Amino acid sequence: MEILKEGKIYEVLLVTKSNITPVGVTRKNKRLNFKLFEGKSARDIKEYPYGAIHITWDVELLVKTALNLPVEVEFEDAKSVPIRKIKGLPSIEGRIKFSEKEIEDKLGKARILECSLIPTYEDIHPLFLPPPSRVDFYLLEMAIHLTRLYVTTRSLNVGESQKLYSKIWESYRLYKKLGGNSELAEKIMGFATAALRWNP
Numbered sequence: 001m002e003i004l005k006e007g008k009i010y011e012v013l014l015v016t017k018s019n020i021t022p023v024g025v026t027r028k029n030k031r032l033n034f035k036l037f038e039g040k041s042a043r044d045i046k047e048y049p050y051g052a053i054h055i056t057w058d059v060e061l062l063v064k065t066a067l068n069l070p071v072e073v074e075f076e077d078a079k080s081v082p083i084r085k086i087k088g089l090p091s092i093e094g095r096i097k098f099s100e101k102e103i104e105d106k107l108g109k110a111r112i113l114e115c116s117l118i119p120t121y122e123d124i125h126p127l128f129l130p131p132p133s134r135v136d137f138y139l140l141e142m143a144i145h146l147t148r149l150y151v152t153t154r155s156l157n158v159g160e161s162q163k164l165y166s167k168i169w170e171s172y173r174l175y176k177k178l179g180g181n182s183e184l185a186e187k188i189m190g191f192a193t194a195a196l197r198w199n200p
């Protein structure tokens, strides 16, 4: 559990009674919180409130399970709750408390299930890598765009420089929104603003 920093969203696999799907979880004390839009996993939890959360860096597995494409995984009985979990992947299993809520955002109105997994058994070695977090990908994207911005400002390509600056800004916005707090993000934003101001 300690490898998950509080406040950061991690992408993990959630296994419920009859489904596997990727979810973004955040740790709050000893609980793992996540939100589920309507679908198989939400239905499973309402009927049978148990689950296992697995850490994987297999991006194809995350994508395939999101799109309900077939995956080749082996299951085994969970140790502390009456469901099956994926064999060979680090896991946290537990009981799931939930409440239903209606939300409205850019995509429209939706019913969601706010869930909280209360761990009852953990199979995570302290030296394992934490699960992937979109936050880190945004920081990486910012750095990549910044190095390209240096190239375009040096060649006085104003149009391309402005596009790259917008991309950096958008990644920064999402980085902050998803709980990123490295000072590197502020530095990159500062470098990008300076590059645009002094070079084009």
Ligand SMILES: Cc1cc2nc3c(=O)[nH]c(=O)nc-3n(C[C@H](O)[C@H](O)[C@H](O)COP(=O)(O)O)c2cc1C
Residues within 6 Å of the ligand: 011, 019, 020, 021, 022, 023, 024, 025, 034, 035, 036, 037, 038, 039, 040, 041, 042, 062, 063, 065, 066, 067, 068
């Ligand atoms: C990396 C990743 C993270 C996701 N996180 C969530 C999430 O936190 N909540 C959610 O409802 N859907 C999330 N999704 C989308 C679900 O996987 C998708 O809606 C899925 O089809 C759920 O439906 P199901 O429960 O019927 O399988 C995520 C997808 C990906 C690729």
